[in-house]
Amino acid sequence: MVKDVSGAWEQKSNFGGRALSASIVDEHTPVLVGEALAALALQAGGYYVDATFGRGGHTSLILQAVGREGRVLAIDRDPQAIASGRERFTDEVRLTLVHASFTDLTTLVPAHADGRPCRGVLFDLGVSSPQLDDASRGFSFRADGPLDMRMDTTHGQPVASWLSRASLDEIREVISTLGEERFARRVAQAIVSARNERPITRTGELVAIVSKAVRTREPGKHPATRTFQALRMFINDELGQLDRGLSAAEEVLAPGGRLAVISFHSLEDRAVKTFMRRESEVDPVFLDLPEVPPSARPRMKLVGRKARAAQSEVERNPRARSALLRVAEKLA
Numbered sequence: 001m002v003k004d005v006s007g008a009w010e011q012k013s014n015f016g017g018r019a020l021s022a023s024i025v026d027e028h029t030p031v032l033v034g035e036a037l038a039a040l041a042l043q044a045g046g047y048y049v050d051a052t053f054g055r056g057g058h059t060s061l062i063l064q065a066v067g068r069e070g071r072v073l074a075i076d077r078d079p080q081a082i083a084s085g086r087e088r089f090t091d092e093v094r095l096t097l098v099h100a101s102f103t104d105l106t107t108l109v110p111a112h113a114d115g116r117p118c119r120g121v122l123f124d125l126g127v128s129s130p131q132l133d134d135a136s137r138g139f140s141f142r143a144d145g146p147l148d149m150r151m152d153t154t155h156g157q158p159v160a161s162w163l164s165r166a167s168l169d170e171i172r173e174v175i176s177t178l179g180e181e182r183f184a185r186r187v188a189q190a191i192v193s194a195r196n197e198r199p200i201t202r203t204g205e206l207v208a209i210v211s212k213a214v215r216t217r218e219p220g221k222h223p224a225t226r227t228f229q230a231l232r233m234f235i236n237d238e239l240g241q242l243d244r245g246l247s248a249a250e251e252v253l254a255p256g257g258r259l260a261v262i263s264f265h266s267l268e269d270r271a272v273k274t275f276m277r278r279e280s281e282v283d284p285v286f287l288d289l290p291e292v293p294p295s296a297r298p299r300m301k302l303v304g305r306k307a308r309a310a311q312s313e314v315e316r317n318p319r320a321r322s323a324l325l326r327v328a329e330k331l332a
């Protein structure tokens with residue numbers, strides 16, 4: 001099983017009629033595995049939720065730890081992730097795989113838990129390697145493909161559609177706030193003047209436009225990194241989903257259940273930190289009152305300090321460099 005998650009497995013998948021070699025685009029090396037599993041305080045026979053299934057790296061290890069009586073609900077908003085998981089875990093009766101957003105946890109968990117208390121929820125945020133590696137998804141500035149970037153390809157609008165209609169100010173605002181790109185105005189202006197010539201439909205076109213507009217290169221960073229990150233986060237409403245997903249996770253956890261969240265950049269981590277701090281403090285409105293009503297008391301407690309990947313993991317998997325794990329526990 002551990003071999004499986006390190007990417008050593010080979011499998012043929014068929015997405016939309018295209019046979020993809022698993023070794024090219026269907027692998028994802030999970031990060032902070034030991035830390036995340038320890039954070040969930042896994043118990044044999046327990047019921048756990050993997051809110052971001054991806055290619056099931058964390059799920060497969062949770063299944064190993066919970067034994068024959070344990071159960072896992074794994075969800076992903078990307079239909080390809082779920083299709084791939086169904087192939088890989090065909091005979092796994094302890095696992096329920098659902099194509100959904102983690103914002104729906106409050107309906108999904110009661111519907112699938114069979115009355116079992118939920119002992120832990122794991123979020124491993126961001127994009128998976130298969131999403132990045134498959135040029136047809138449009139996530140990557142390294143390979144030309146349609147400018148899409150939707151995680152859930154059954155909903156919403158591709159980036160190309162949004163860029164064809166958004167105002168200069170809207171584009172600038174997204175690139176500035178979600179990409180923290182200091183050349184946001186220049187990039188937005190370049191996009192608007194390029195689209196006046198002809199629609200921007202390919203990632204390669206956007207890369208060329210942004211690369212001309214962003215003059216200063218950050219060491220080790222492609223000039224389109226910030227713009228692509230911003231557009232991806234915007235089109236998938238990643239921060240909005242995260243806020244709602246964290247609240248939903250807290251609601252479904254049983255007392256003593258653990259919430260473990262792995263984030264990959266400062267905007268995500270800020271949202272996780274803010275949520276966990278807020279939930280682990282008395283509502284400030286009631287701070288000076290002699291008695292704090294139950295609804296204003298902390299609902300969670302923080303567990304440990306934030307954790308980063310060890311140098312040895314970063315050497316094996318550069319994606320782990322920016323990974324950050326935060327953990328909280330639901331109070332009674």
Ligand SMILES: C[S@@+](CC[C@H](N)C(=O)[O-])C[C@H]1O[C@@H](n2cnc3c(N)ncnc32)[C@H](O)[C@@H]1O
Nearest residue numbers: 030052054055056057058076077078101102124
């Ligand atoms: C970093 S990958 C997870 C990798 C996984 N832990 C593994 O070991 O294979 C993140 C996954 O979360 C999914 N995702 C992102 N936002 C989501 C949301 N709001 N609801 C459900 N899944 C989401 C993405 O589609 C992607 O497959």
